[in-house]
Amino acid sequence: MFIPEIRLTGLVNTLHNEKWLLQQVSEGDENSFEQLYRHYYPRLRPFVCKHTGSDAQAEEIIQETFIRIWLNREKLPEVTHFSAWVYKVASREFLTALRKKLTYEEKIGALQYAAGEVASSPFEQMQVREIKALVSEAVERLPDQRRRVFRMSRDQGLKVNEIAEQLSISPQTVKNMLTTSLRQIREHLAAAGHPYLLIYLILNIL
Template identity: 35%
Template sequence: MALNHFVNELEILAQIAEGDQRAFTLLFKHYQRFVFSFGKKITHSEESAGEIVQDIFLKIWLARESLPEVKNFGAYLNRLVRNHSLNVVRKQLQDTKSAVEFSKIFSEVDESTILQLDYNETNNLLNQAIAELSPQQRMVYQLCHQQGLKYDEAAVQMNISSQTVNSYMKDALKKIRNHFRKHAVAYPLLILGLFDKHHF
């Protein structure tokens, strides 16, 4: 779908950079449909597209102080959504042992455009979330996500099935995402209530 810009977009971005949640809400309402549609087009999944919307705007808010440096927010958002959506697809394909097929797509992505989060803030939130996982979920996350083991390799090490590993990983990632959204510093909780994929 077409990407329509704010007339006073630079002013809105400057206000968001100063922590203005009202301005951020305006930005969210203006671009959420585009992010959802673009994410769905790439992932072919409404559920994934809904998660992409919240992930993208969470990243934008956490890195809001850098927004005044963005000269073309439309192009910036376009690349950000594309890269994030392709990362989602890559993870899905890796889970189904199709990483080779995805590499043809991902090789064309310019990862330098991905928005950078504040490292300390993000790392602290991640460590908190991991600590709250169940022992099994934490072990699966550490083996597969941090150490890079494949699901079948982690299954052998934990003496469980690869299907169980997959289930633990999905639950772990869901809990981590929810923790991040709940505790992200100064992230407007209103945004979580604004988004409803059924409105698209």
């Protein structure tokens, strides 16, 4: 797989035959992959730079994003809105890099700080407030036991084994409950139309 250097020039808003290109990439066509890369790279770069604050880190995350896309190319024909999906992949790569860099305590503080950095305008600050309110609403809708587990993890900072011991359930059951709770909360927020990165920054507690 060849990932070329890109010079930022005037952006073309429409990528013609994108569905066809995605099909070609899924079959291993590197030329089609390069066309996707050249089209989306200059769009992703300012988005990622804004959240990393580092050109070098942004470049690394973008490279990892397209490597991830290439490695999962067989799934591309199933992607309905590739332009939104590529931002989702980039957001996940940003968080993966953040997880690797920080300890648990540092990670929580950095995520809170990053959430504030994302909310740099009054509109974005309003989005963060709305997300926090929606999180509380979604948590209240969880079944009693799942809600209790979630709050013990989120609010009390208890580890999986500690929660399992207090509730007399298995650690795997605790993990399953936390995973299910987070998925339901994320779906609740996504349905309200909030950006993926804001959702992951605010909800990433595991």
